[in-house]
Amino acid sequence: MAVYTDVAADELADFLKQYDLGELLSYKGIAEGVENTNFLLHTSQGSFILTLYEKRVAKNDLPFFLALMTHLSEHGINCPLPVKGRDGEALRELSGRPAAIITFLEGMWPRKPNVAHCAGVGGALAKMHLAGANFAIRRANALSVSGWRPLFDAASNRADEVQPGLRAFLGQELDYLSGGIWPGNLPEGVIHADLFNDNVFFLGDQLSGIIDFTFACNDMLAYDVAICLNAWCFEPDHSFNVTKARAFLNAYGRVRKLSDAEEAALPLLARGAAIRFLLTRLVDWLNVPEGALVKPKDPLEYVRKLRFHQSVTSVRDYGLMPSGLVA
């Protein structure tokens, strides 16, 4: 998160009158993240997170996110729970933005993920996929293939300012991925779609919970696996760490086995996952709102990841033997 929208103390105190959360003791904006505005609240009843939903979040998607957190929590996934006001509603408005309070989750996200963290996230992702199986509400993935072209169009004329040749590179990749090869028949379900290290909390090496469901949607489960491969299994110098990938994929596979078709599609899905984050980062990099407390993320990190996946010929390159056998 970040802080795009400020909230005055008296405005917040008034807002909290709609809840049974006791007295507001203190609050502060959280500078981490890039999508929404988040505040950490301390009240006489404990700590809570207040989120004001910004730019990429459509208001009519919010009931999906809030109901999903409740559903996953009821099915054994440790994630924040929406806090309802006295009127029974969790979703309301503050400072002209849709807003909700969620419970505070203990733990820290790993600044330098290690192999144990990667295994933890693999297991948690698979458990989340199983837990989401009977979730009744559906939300299409607005940032799948058909959502990439508008992002490209919004950023392409300035892309070469970020790296010479980037516009042509992205254009070619987009033509390739949207030219009819994107898989259409892999198992689908509820995916997190943004399970980066800053959205997974640990106490030591033990995973304590997952947060930030603002991109959750229905899509291919293996696409979520590909997003995590990109987010967790590369080093700060952008080299691929096959030991981490193997730990992540093995831990995932012990809970939910990937089918042969899902395994075979991983290189392609990882390319798609790379261009999706490359494009949103590029748009954000070129459009930082004036006065916002936010540190945009580096789009070029994903150029390097995308180039790696372009060179991959088989799932063996990810440390996975065909048919789920571990390399």
Ligand SMILES: Nc1ncnc2c1ncn2[C@@H]1O[C@H](COP(=O)(O)OP(=O)(O)OP(=O)(O)O)[C@@H](O)[C@H]1O
């Ligand atoms: N339920 C929670 N419990 C504890 N801390 C939280 C919780 N929700 C958010 N945070 C803190 O706020 C930060 C930003 O939250 P979050 O990831 O939801 O924001 P975002 O803008 O959607 O970020 P992102 O860029 O990952 O999409 C987290 O990294 C964490 O430090």
Ligand SMILES: N[C@@H](CCO)C(=O)O
């Ligand atoms: N996790 C995203 C930002 C939030 O969507 C990224 O690292 O680009």
